[in-house]
Amino acid sequence: MQPGFLSIRSLTKRYETMVAVDDLNLEIAKGELVAFLGPSGCGKSTSLRMIAGLAPATSGTISIGGKDVTQLAPYRRDIGLVFQSYALFPHMSVLKNVMFGLEMRKVPAAEAERRAREAIAMVQLEGREDRRPAQLSGGQQQRVALARALVIQPSILLFDEPLSNLDAKLRDEMRSEIRSIQKRLGITSIFVTHDQVEALSMCDKVAVLNGGRLEQLGTPNDLYERPATAFVASFVGRTNRLSGVAEGDCISVGGKALRAPGASKGKVELMVRPHRMVMTAAGETMPDFGSEPINSIDGEIRDVYYAGDILHYEIDAGGQVMSVERTTSGGETPVSPGSAVNLTWRVADTLVFGAAQ
Amino acid sequence: MTAATMITAPGSRTSSIVFLATLLLGPIIAVNGLAFIMPVLNLLMLSFRESLGGGGLGDAYTLDNWSSTLVDGFYIELIVQSILTSLMITILTLVASYPIALYLHRAQGRWRTILLVLVISPLLTSAVVRTYGWIAILADDGLINNTLKALGADAMRLLFNKVGVVIGLTEILMPYMILALLAGFGRLDPRVEEAAETLGASPWKVFWRIIVPLTMPGVALGCLLSFVLAVSSFITPKLLGGGRVFLLATEIYDQAIVTLNWPLAATLSMIILVIFGAALVLYSRLLRAVL
Ligand SMILES: Nc1ncnc2c1ncn2[C@@H]1O[C@H](COP(=O)(O)OP(=O)(O)O)[C@@H](O)[C@H]1O
Numbered sequence: 116m117q118p119g120f121l122s123i124r125s126l127t128k129r130y131e132t133m134v135a136v137d138d139l140n141l142e143i144a145k146g147e148l149v150a151f152l153g154p155s156g157c158g159k160s161t162s163l164r165m166i167a168g169l170a171p172a173t174s175g176t177i178s179i180g181g182k183d184v185t186q187l188a189p190y191r192r193d194i195g196l197v198f199q200s201y202a203l204f205p206h207m208s209v210l211k212n213v214m215f216g217l218e219m220r221k222v223p224a225a226e227a228e229r230r231a232r233e234a235i236a237m238v239q240l241e242g243r244e245d246r247r248p249a250q251l252s253g254g255q256q257q258r259v260a261l262a263r264a265l266v267i268q269p270s271i272l273l274f275d276e277p278l279s280n281l282d283a284k285l286r287d288e289m290r291s292e293i294r295s296i297q298k299r300l301g302i303t304s305i306f307v308t309h310d311q312v313e314a315l316s317m318c319d320k321v322a323v324l325n326g327g328r329l330e331q332l333g334t335p336n337d338l339y340e341r342p343a344t345a346f347v348a349s350f351v352g353r354t355n356r357l358s359g360v361a362e363g364d365c366i367s368v369g370g371k372a373l374r375a376p377g378a379s380k381g382k383v384e385l386m387v388r389p390h391r392m393v394m395t396a397a398g399e400t401m402p403d404f405g406s407e408p409i410n411s412i413d414g415e416i417r418d419v420y421y422a423g424d425i426l427h428y429e430i431d432a433g434g435q436v437m438s439v440e441r442t443t444s445g446g447e448t449p450v451s452p453g454s455a456v457n458l459t460w461r462v463a464d465t466l467v468f469g470a471a472q
Numbered sequence: 473m474t475a476a477t478m479i480t481a482p483g484s485r486t487s488s489i490v491f492l493a494t495l496l497l498g499p500i501i502a503v504n505g506l507a508f509i510m511p512v513l514n515l516l517m518l519s520f521r522e523s524l525g526g527g528g529l530g531d532a533y534t535l536d537n538w539s540s541t542l543v544d545g546f547y548i549e550l551i552v553q554s555i556l557t558s559l560m561i562t563i564l565t566l567v568a569s570y571p572i573a574l575y576l577h578r579a580q581g582r583w584r585t586i587l588l589v590l591v592i593s594p595l596l597t598s599a600v601v602r603t604y605g606w607i608a609i610l611a612d613d614g615l616i617n618n619t620l621k622a623l624g625a626d627a628m629r630l631l632f633n634k635v636g637v638v639i640g641l642t643e644i645l646m647p648y649m650i651l652a653l654l655a656g657f658g659r660l661d662p663r664v665e666e667a668a669e670t671l672g673a674s675p676w677k678v679f680w681r682i683i684v685p686l687t688m689p690g691v692a693l694g695c696l697l698s699f700v701l702a703v704s705s706f707i708t709p710k711l712l713g714g715g716r717v718f719l720l721a722t723e724i725y726d727q728a729i730v731t732l733n734w735p736l737a738a739t740l741s742m743i744i745l746v747i748f749g750a751a752l753v754l755y756s757r758l759l760r761a762v763l
């Protein structure tokens with residue numbers, strides 16, 4: 116692997132009773148925005164805190180721009196951190212909050228104030244310089260926190276679930292704002308989130324963590340189309356799962372033979388994205404996949420959910436529950452529960468994983 | 473009729489709220505009136521009476537106690553010394569208690585409970601007992617001086633002077649200070665400290681720029697409490713001062729119990745009350761400034 120701007124090697128954090136981060140290896144290029152995505156408790160915050168120097172690493176190294184910072188105290192690392200809880204200084208005005216990092220860097224007062232005002236303008240908080248944090252809304256407070264971290268022009272900017280405390284609309288707004296500022300300034304950034312939409316929509320790359328281990332690092336498209344592990348496949352996007360027994364590229368699922376790309380052996384799990392499965396009810400014409408090899412199974416509709424522009428079907432296929440969506444074109448009656456249907460998809464869209472879990 | 477039915481009862485809503493407020497505040501008003509306001513007014517009256525010696529009171533009202541106290545160099549010195557000594561004790565108590573309170577604030581689980589009990593436990597023994605403990609430690613042949621002598625150093629005079637009073641009162645006031653500090657540490661947030669660190673603040677800077685300002689409510693409360701307790705304590709100064717350290721509280725005790733000059737004792741008591749009032753004003757000013 117080519118050494119990146121931020122280079123994390125064998126990073127491990129062990130608490131008395133557990134390993135929070137287990138042998139993490141990661142290279143992040145300059146200017147990249149990388150998401151750390153994973154369920155709660157998978158070690159995202161701990162990894163971030165080790166990068167910031169707030170938690171000492173048990174073993175492994177962290178280097179920034181070729182310089183080993185593993186043993187450096189946080190205040191010597193030149194890293195910006197935006198917390199979920201904002202963590203503003205409650206006894207200082209917005210301006211003083213933003214100026215704090217510059218003051219610590221001994222930037223002359225006049226210049227510090229000018230730069231702080233610029234940063235405040237960048238997050239669209241002009242006119243609120245003299246307010247105390249308590250006088251601002253949650254979204255505004257997080258903007259102050261962002262300005263405070265940006266103004267010091269850190270070599271790396273870290274976000275620890277910065278949008279989790281905001282409501283949905285504000286979250287969308289802040290997402291695109293953070294992304295555009297990050298791109299404009301070209302700051303290498305890590306964005307921790309448990310929200311896959313956030314990770315996939317904002318970031319250049321996503322590192323999926325699970326149980327303290329890195330499952331996969333890739334572009335959003337990589338993760339979705341070519342998940343490296345069953346965990347990634349099921350955590351990123353929705354999947355239908357089928358368990359079976361493989362023999363080469365032929366997999367027997369409940370007595371029915373399916374095909375999958377690549378060869379495997381023993382117990383496996385097949386995963387297919389719901390929107391790649393085509394449902395055909397009795398009397399409907401099968402879709403045409405051309406010459407592509409396809410898989411097909413039979414099932415019975417258990418439930419239908421109406422969600423405006425889509426109909427959501429739950430199908431029982433030999434004891435395994437599949438979900439399939441159909442966009443509605445208006446005026447049609449949904450296929451009723453109990454109906455026999457057929458599910459068809461491309462062999463190429465079939466993901467196979469060893470049934471480890 | 474219960475308070476709840478009063479609120480929901482038809483008719484004037486305001487009057488029922490007033491009634492409820494009176495009902496709830498009644499007990500504290502009664503206690504304060506009987507046990508605080510009345511005695512203070514009594515003292516105030518007493519301070520304008522003439523002392524006839526041997527505990528007798530003249531019938532006439534006079535300004536003599538006040539005028540003689542406020543021009544007498546001895547009493548002015550006494551007031552100034554009392555305030556200065558109490559301030560010094562307050563500051564020493566703060567310096568000694570602050571790190572302990574900070575550590576306690578951050579301690580967790582069982583360890584925190586154990587430490588908290590240790591901090592409070594001195595309050596379970598009387599100040600008199602603790603003062604005698606200090607006498608055993610500070611005396612000419614006490615623990616400290618014996619140790620010094622054993623090490624070949626000169627003995628120090630630590631008892632029956634101001635040094636002893638300051639040491640003893642500082643220790644006695646520490647539990648109060650620590651509890652007040654803890655009560656006022658609510659605004660401390662480890663995340664905020666970490667934010668400062670990532671912004672380039674050394675631990676030293678984090679302490680002075682973040683921790684100290686955020687703990688000012690606790691510091692103000694603790695100092696107010698310590699100062700008031702220091703000014704008004706008389707057993708410890710009396711025993712550790714050995715009659716050679718003159719403070720307002722000990723003088724009041726002497727005038728009231730030994731000399732039986734109650735009007736003078738009352739006058740000095742009123743002066744202490746004025747000092748408390750001033751401390752309270754200072755406290756609220758400070759609190760408003762830091763919040
Ligand atoms: N100070 C600590 N002491 C012991 N265990 C901890 C500590 N901090 C975190 N952990 C554990 O480490 C694991 C990872 O935590 P964290 O990095 O906060 O997860 P995430 O941010 O992904 O939700 C969790 O199981 C958590 O309980």
Ligand SMILES: [Mg+2]
Nearest residue numbers: 159160161276
């Ligand atoms: Mg976390």
